[in-house]
Each structure stands twice: as C-alpha cells, then as structure tokens.
Amino acid sequence: MSRSAHPAGPRHADVLPEGRSAAPADDLNALDPKVWARTVGRDADGVVTVGGLPVTRLAEEYGTPAYILDEADFRERARAWRTAFGADADVFYAGKAFLSRAVVRWLHEEGLNLDVCSGGELATALSAGMPAERIAFHGNNKSPEEIERAVRAGVGRIVLDSFQEIVRVAHIAESLGRRQRVQIRITVGVEAHTHEFIATAHDDQKFGIPLAGGQAAEAVRRALKLDGLEVIGIHSHIGSQIFDMSGFEVAAHRVVGLLKDIRDEHGVELPEIDLGGGLGIAYTSDDDPREPHEIAKALTEIVTRECEAARLATPRISVEPGRAIVGPTAFTLYEVGTIKPLDGLRTYVSVDGGMSDNIRTALYDAEYSVALVSRTSDAEPMLVRVVGKHCESGDIVVKDAFLPGDLAPGDLVAVPATGAYCRSMASNYNHVLRPPVVSVRDGAARVVVRRETEEDLLRLDVG
Numbered sequence: 185m186s187r188s189a190h191p192a193g194p195r196h197a198d199v200l201p202e203g204r205s206a207a208p209a210d211d212l213n214a215l216d217p218k219v220w221a222r223t224v225g226r227d228a229d230g231v232v233t234v235g236g237l238p239v240t241r242l243a244e245e246y247g248t249p250a251y252i253l254d255e256a257d258f259r260e261r262a263r264a265w266r267t268a269f270g271a272d273a274d275v276f277y278a279g280k281a282f283l284s285r286a287v288v289r290w291l292h293e294e295g296l297n298l299d300v301c302s303g304g305e306l307a308t309a310l311s312a313g314m315p316a317e318r319i320a321f322h323g324n325n326k327s328p329e330e331i332e333r334a335v336r337a338g339v340g341r342i343v344l345d346s347f348q349e350i351v352r353v354a355h356i357a358e359s360l361g362r363r364q365r366v367q368i369r370i371t372v373g374v375e376a377h378t379h380e381f382i383a384t385a386h387d388d389q390k391f392g393i394p395l396a397g398g399q400a401a402e403a404v405r406r407a408l409k410l411d412g413l414e415v416i417g418i419h420s421h422i423g424s425q426i427f428d429m430s431g432f433e434v435a436a437h438r439v440v441g442l443l444k445d446i447r448d449e450h451g452v453e454l455p456e457i458d459l460g461g462g463l464g465i466a467y468t469s470d471d472d473p474r475e476p477h478e479i480a481k482a483l484t485e486i487v488t489r490e491c492e493a494a495r496l497a498t499p500r501i502s503v504e505p506g507r508a509i510v511g512p513t514a515f516t517l518y519e520v521g522t523i524k525p526l527d528g529l530r531t532y533v534s535v536d537g538g539m540s541d542n543i544r545t546a547l548y549d550a551e552y553s554v555a556l557v558s559r560t561s562d563a564e565p566m567l568v569r570v571v572g573k574h575c576e577s578g579d580i581v582v583k584d585a586f587l588p589g590d591l592a593p594g595d596l597v598a599v600p601a602t603g604a605y606c607r608s609m610a611s612n613y614n615h616v617l618r619p620p621v622v623s624v625r626d627g628a629a630r631v632v633v634r635r636e637t638e639e640d641l642l643r644l645d646v647g
C-alpha cells in the first residue's frame with residue numbers, strides 16, 4: 185500500500201491506480217450510503233443536507249473547509265458496537281481517531297469506554313467527565329509524568345508496551361501506594377491490512393512485546409511478581425482498515441496459547457483479552473465493511489472456541505474500534521477555488537484545504553471519493569484530481585475521481601468518510617488554520633472544535 189510510488193512522483197499523471205475502475209458512476213449526483221454519514225441526503229433544490237441542514241447554510245455560517253460531523257450517526261454506530269458485544273465485553277473507542285469533549289460525552293452516554301495514548305488525550309477525556317476507570321492508557325513511550333497522572337487519576341488499565349515500562353509503571357504505582365490494573369501488549373506475528381494478513385516470524389515494529397522467543401511469557405513472569413501491578417490480561421492489535429477476520433483468528437489463537445502457558449506455569453488464568461481495533465470502513469464504493477454484530481459474533485466465537493480447546497474459562501473480551509465508529513460519520517466540506525484542465529491528462533481541482541486537514545492520501549496513498557454538494561448537475565463527468573492549497577505537489581486530497589464537467593469556482597464539494605485520522609492528524613503546514621468540527625443533529629448545528637485563528641498561531645509564536 186504505502187510501498188507504492190508516491191502519487192506525486194514523476195509519472196503520477198499518466199496512470200490510474202490499479203484496481204480502480206476508470207468509469208464514472210452512473211449518476212454523479214447519487215450519494216452512496218456506504219460512504220456518507222447516515223443522515224446525508226439532498227433537498228428539493230439538490231443541495232446536500234446532513235442532520236436536516238443544507239451544506240450551503242453550514243458553509244455560510246461556519247466557513248470552509250470544515251469537518252461536518254453527524255452526531256446521530258456517531259451515537260448509532262457507538263451504540264451498535266456496544267449492543268453487539270453485550271454485557272460480557274467492553275468496547276473502548278480509540279480516541280486517536282478523533283477526540284473532543286463532545287465525543288467523550290457521547291461515548292460516556294452510550295456506554296463505551298475510551299482509549300487514550302497521551303497526556304493530552306487523557307486530559308481531554310477527564311475534562312469531559314469520562315470516569316477514569318473506563319479509560320485505558322496506551323502508548324509505546326509514555327513519560328513518567330503521563331504514567332503518574334494516569335495512575336493518580338485511577339485509569340482502569342494501563343497497557344504495558346515494553347520491559348522498561350513494566351518496571352516503570354510498577355514503581356510509580358507502588359510509590360503512590362496503588363496497585364495498577366495493567367494489560368501486557370504483545371505482538372503475535374500477524375499484521376493485517378485491508379483484505380489480507382501477513383504472518384511474520386518476527387515483528388519488525390515498535391509496538392508491544394513479541395510472543396516470539398518467549399519474550400511475552402517473560403514479560404508476564406516479571407509483571408506478575410511486582411506488587412504495584414495487577415495483571416488483568418493480554419492485549420493484541422494487529423493492524424488497521426481490516427476487512428478480513430482471519431488475522432484476528434490467528435491472533436486470538438496465539439493470545440489464548442499464551443494464556444494457557446501462563447495458567448500452566450503460574451496457576452493463574454488472566455481474566456481479560458483485548459483484540460484491539462483496526463476494523464475497516466468504506467472510503468469508496470468498492471469497500472465492503474462488516475457490521476459490528478458480525479464482527480462481535482466472529483470474534484466471540486473465535487475466542488470461545490480457542491479457550492475451549494485450551495480448557496480455559498472464556499476471558500472477558502475487549503475491542504478498540506476507532507475508525508469504524510467515527511470514520512463514516514463526518515465529511516469535509518470544501519469550496520472549489522481553481523480548476524485547471526491539463527490536456528489529455530486530467531483536471532486539477534483546487535480546494536481551500538488539503539494535506540493540512542487530510543494527510544491520509546499523502547501519507548498512506550489512501551483513497552477517497554468526492555461529490556459536488558451545493559447543487560446537482562447533469563453535465564458530462566470529468567476525471568479530476570482534488571488537490572489542496574499547500575506548497576507541495578503531494579498535496580492531494582482525492583487522487584482520482586469524477587466530478588461534473590460544469591464544476592465552477594465557488595461550488596462546494598465534500599469528501600466523505602473523513603471522521604477518523606483527519607482532524608486528529610491535522611497540521612498547520614503553511615500556517616494554514618485548522619478547520620472546525622461542526623456537529624449536526626435534528627436540524628441544529630454546533631461547533632465542537634472551533635476553527636483555528638491567526639491569533640491562535642501567533643499566541644504560540646512568542647517572538
């Protein structure tokens with residue numbers, strides 16, 4: 185995926201990416217429910233609406249670019265995960281996908297737990313009233329200050345990621361007179377991406393402690409001896425944007441194998457197993473994600489079967505979806521600024537944002553779709569590349585898409601499925617101001633993260 189040539193490379197203009205059909209959709213005005221938030225539609229004038237509000241009005245009121253977040257959709261998806269996994273499992277929303285205080289409150293109200301992986305995310309969670317015991321603290325290099333804050337706050341679990349951290353967390357907890365609940369993150373030699381998984385002998389990546397060579401078993405051995413720690417389980421996270429469950433199957437098999445070894449060696453059955461996140465969403469109409477209830481059924485069956493074979497009581501399962509909850513619930517609203525047809529190649533459509541609000545295309549070669557949303561059009565489709573306003577030729581938002589041939593400056597276009605890893609990865613490159621996140625619900629809109637201002641920029645620059 186990310187190993188292919190950069191889209192802005194020297195030959196970038198002459199080929200369509202493999203596997204992507206070069207044909208436009210039958211109706212460019214249609215909005216595929218797979219990629220758009222659930223309350224999105226078009227009104228009688230052809231203007232796209234969300235949460236009952238036309239995007240033209242949202243643009244007028246809040247400006248562009250803006251992330252528009254469908255609160256009802258977010259809550260429904262969160263609830264669907266919660267319901268699918270039921271009372272015997274926990275759903276931790278991965279805050280790194282997108283975190284704001286409004287989102288924390290919605291998650292709290294819908295009965296979800298929350299993953300954080302920095303002091304900033306922890307502060308956001310606590311300031312919005314997420315009970316500390318429902319927070320899990322992640323990361324491969326938590327600072328001693330972050331660990332101390334998490335322990336003091338009383339987070340439900342810290343996920344230990346290295347041998348050093350086992351000792352570090354134990355020491356801090358003990359010095360505070362606490363016994364911290366922890367999971368140990370292991371790497372099981374499986375890496376999953378989209379439609380396949382790769383079984384690797386060695387885990388060449390920075391997260392977790394390898395199962396290989398008995399390292400994970402040794403980590404558990406050490407952690408169990410430390411008074412400051414209560415080891416509650418094993419954690420495994422195998423990848424991102426995954427559609428195929430077979431990677432989870434291999435991971436669960438190996439995690440349960442470790443639980444069995446722990447039981448045999450130490451006489452303890454660890455009560456929890458966390459299978460991480462990484463479930464895929466539809467970025468384009470070509471993607472077919474699974475529903476939460478299918479995922480819950482598959483994961484529960486896998487773990488139950490593996491535990492029966494190992495004669496272990498089935499542990500409490502937790503999962504950590506980020507993208508699968510928030511990704512589909514937002515779109516980015518842009519205004520078209522310039523349109524540059526390059527003869528025989530394609531047409532470049534420049535919008536008023538770019539890689540500062542969506543780095544995923546440049547970073548991962550991610551695919552998105554785009555639609556004209558301020559009106560409908562019957563004009564012939566034209567092949568476009570939607571680009572941003574940054575001083576960088578890799579500043580691409582949508583590599584290849586069709587938009588109506590009568591597209592004009594001032595039109596509004598929107599890129600769906602930008603709820604995850606867009607605002608949370610946004611930058612100030614070129615001193616471009618980060619867009620607001622506007623949530624809509626039942627005909628009302630509300631800014632949940634405001635637009636950055638030049639004063640914000642200058643406040644950090646102390647001169």
Ligand SMILES: *Cc1c(COP(=O)(O)O)cnc(C)c1O
Nearest residue numbers: 278421424461462504505506507
């Ligand atoms: C990133 C991450 C997640 C969430 O991944 P998604 O692809 O957004 O579901 C869950 N758990 C851990 C440990 C992660 O690092």
